[in-house]
Amino acid sequence: MPKKTVNFVLAILAVVTIALAPLVVGKMILRAYGMRFGNEEMRSNADRYLVRAERILAEAVSALRDVDRRNGGSCATNDLVLLGETTARSQFLRRLGVVDRQGYAMCLYPAPAARRGAVLPPVAEGDRQVTLTLLDPERVTDAAPGTLMVAWRSANGARLVAEVAAAALDLDPGPEYLRVVRHVVVTIDGSKTWVAIGQSPSGGGDGEMIRAVARSATFPVEVMVEVPAAAVLELVTPLEITLSVATMAAGVVLGGIVFWMFFRPVAEVDDEFLTALQREEFKPFYQPVMNIDTGRIEGCEVLVRWVKPDGKVVSPGAFMTYAETSGHVFEMTRQLMRKTREELGPLFGDHPELKISINLFAGHFDDRRILEDIVSIFEGGRISYDQLVFEVTERYPLRDIDKARKIIAEMHVLGCRVALDDTGTGHGGLAYLQQLGIDIVKIDKMFIDAMGTDLGASTIVDVLVELANSLGMGIVAEGVEREDQLQRLREKGVTAAQGYIFAPPLPGKMFIELASALLGEGEGTPAAEAGGPEDRQAA
């Protein structure tokens, strides 16, 4: 499978993972939130039932204590009136009465339709003052199921009793979703069910339950409320749907970006660029650098051209940024240096006074690899180190000035020199000149163009020339196109220049012919006819 396809599949897998991660994490968070919400809701429900149960029991005990104080457990007619009045005043008590030690009712008021047998167990040793007993409906015919007998032991051994109906605990269940599914059980003495509301959901299935239990500190009463977790989690379903839709949308957008990254034209450029590097389609063109006083050739600047298989020549402006950002520039520069050594070696070997300027980019001054490349290519060859000039552009900042200074120092140790290209146009300015150990200043075409018309540009050229002279640096003017520019440069004391006035960047063979002619070694070639199609047009 092609590497690009493998990378694309990997990237899509990464997108799926990136898109799924928030979905999975989001669902976990929503579930945790739902469960926490459900737990809190159940706890508050259980508390509400317990508070109600305690209130009922407290009211019953208080009523019984009051009756006891006033009649001491008698069933006399007057006392029955007292029982009736107390019952009528209470919101929860259905009936009051007196029960003997054996558990048989001596009187109950209001009187039930019928009663059979004991309503309470016999008094036992160690019984507490207050006992709770579930009334057997068989014993008191009109007692509803779940009727609770609250008994108060009187001083005379009889027990005053209060009947409390289970309906007193029929509370509003709270949120809508709890109405059907909740299950509430109120137990007394730890095991006897007083009230059971709703079906036990656990009986109907084995799904997860949210359960809360509340115990009374005053009475032997316990409340358990439970609900299926699924019922609570339904509350977060709309949020889950929103999350899923958002995640899908994010996944589609991310997938689109990945697709675009892999299949946008630049990917083709990358393949094309690599193929071009493999086929060595990046060729050095050479632009002569002339001594404008003597007319002698001083050397050349190497300028890359992409010569495509169909003969089309592409200028560096179209691909240098990509070459630099992709890192292909390192291999490209190696190829250019090798080709330069091959093409110019014989001529430059015979003329050691000629110099070759080679463009490097900011990244080259961040990495000692460039020094290894220079040595491996030029060591022992016909072009000596002191014929080499490496150009560092001021247009783009150097990442690590200190490192760049060290690399330049090592170039100096080899015997190479370093030129500052595009001086005055960019970031480093005079600081670069001072800190980097620059040997040659190249004045940008921008200032050469403006020299005749713009006083500022003219002044900058003056300053650069003066500075270069005082620091013992060489100076080269770039992009000279007209005779008047040459004249001005001469007046300012500039002696070296390059530009279309002499020749555009030329392919190796043409440059060698031109240079040989200028050196008096062969036929000259008119500059305007030289160069590839692009450079000829430019010239």
Ligand SMILES: Nc1nc2c(ncn2[C@@H]2O[C@@H]3COP(=O)(O)O[C@H]4[C@@H](O)[C@H](n5cnc6c(=O)[nH]c(N)nc65)O[C@@H]4COP(=O)(O)O[C@H]3[C@H]2O)c(=O)[nH]1
């Ligand atoms: N209009 C006009 N232009 C002139 C004249 N004389 C020279 N030029 C052009 O001016 C540019 C001078 O090169 P540069 O400032 O180093 O600027 C270079 C340099 O920064 C970069 N470059 C070129 N070759 C390489 C290379 O091999 N490596 C690196 N890292 N950068 C390179 O690309 C830039 C552009 O290169 P080119 O397109 O070859 O453009 C070259 C050259 O063809 C003239 O009289 N008139």
